[in-house]
Amino acid sequence: MTDTSLSAADTPAQKAGRNALKLAKRLRHEVGDAINDFNMIEPGDRVMVCLSGGKDSYALLDILLGLQKSAPIDFSLVAVNLDQKQPGFPEDVLPRYLASLGVEYRIIEEDTYSIVKRLVPEGKTTCSLCSRLRRGILYRVADELGATKIALGHHRDDIVHTLFLNMFYGSKLKAMPPKLISDDRRHIVIRPLAYCREKDLIRYAEQKAFPIIPCNLCGSQPNLQRQVIRDMINDWDRRFPGRIENMFRSLRNVVPSHLADTRLYDFAGLRVGAALPDEGGDTAFDSETFSDPTAPVFDDEEAAPATVRRPVINILDTRVAGGCGE
Template structure:
């Protein structure tokens, strides 16, 4: 007769999950806090418009910014904003219910961009570019109406890297998403507080927090998007070569214009021998000395967290 299988210790499992969740929460707060400080994203008296899509990234961004707001040495306010694009089947009650529950000021904008995108683009064409342009214009208008000084978007580290590869592979540019920039109309400062955060950590965080995720059905039927191809490539790299994405992101933060070929960033035409030793000079005949990721690794490596903290 087989011995009975012992029942799982659910209390111990719950304690472990809570411990791991708290540890993840602390790491994400550190990463967002570091990004905010490194790029001076939020200043005294700012009113930050946090753009919510209903996806894991924007939920996490709002949650972490609210946590930082409670403990920050400066005062700033937050307004959560969602654009209801009138997609068929969109559960319009989910976000207002959640935002009322957590007690954050919010505004829901109803604008039928879905019909515009579908009427303008031919069947089979990708919708992301037109959809994002329409959203951007509406959000800029709302930010101005509400007196918001910063617009926070939920793009994470992997989004920034994917944009870099998209521009390099398909656009012929070394260009990514900057953590902070001025809007194209010159009237707003756009920030990306999740710039140092890995997507896989956001997936875990959303599951732990049990955010009421709303899928984007507008572009869900576009499996061959170039961005999806690049995202799959990056996930494969991360699986086969742990640490590669961290190294690539460090490269975006450590650019050497004199060792590229953009004549607008470096005066190659005016370059002449000076007779003075230069540590950043050419090492044509030397083996390239590749140093391991060090400075930024602290942002992504799991940090030990004492029990009870």
């Protein structure tokens, strides 16, 4: 007799479970790839994960905890939340959640909400001042905790949005780097979700049932410039699938000789007979061809420029039995 349970179609629950597993694996690999490509986490690092209570930072902590268990290098994590004393902020949610994970954590209480409300006129955007205050506090706490890296939950869509914000409103070709050094040169900030799509993080948060805490200080403000950009790009994504992927990949394929910044390329020094730039010469009269927007940037790891090759240690590898290096 044939086992009908094997030949029957998957139940909705089975299909949902399989899709959830695929999503978790994809996000894990994207985070691992970003960490590898930019050498975000090194042996012995103490990573301070900034937890806001939103879907992105929850996902960041969850994925890093998973990688920490299996990675071939040892690194520690400490979750930090800044309680900015916003009215109605549920102070018990994050401590209860973090305690249930057994992860080291610190809750910092600073009344930046009152400062922002006092200094910013009614109806004006509070994000800029709020961010500066929050950044200064988190840098101080990183020193207190002995953190060697500060991990933020910005994802691929945030990076693309920032690119267009700077172009449209700041006249700069500038985005949000996956890794940077702070202005005081004392802190390394990393964004391990740099390769992750926001739509995937939304699904992941739903599947994990993270206890989301909304931001009532900035999230309730209408007509923010970032929201205008977000709506525009989301519309593009609906009408032209693959466009966001291409825009993000362009940030990893910069050609200074074909832009217009004299600080990055010596246009004034160009002379007849000089060697052509590595990026290619004049294509103004050529028919343009574009690659498949869904294709990876580098199909062959060895073909990638040395500046973006992954280090020898791959955080996605599984540690050997008995501990790292044994």
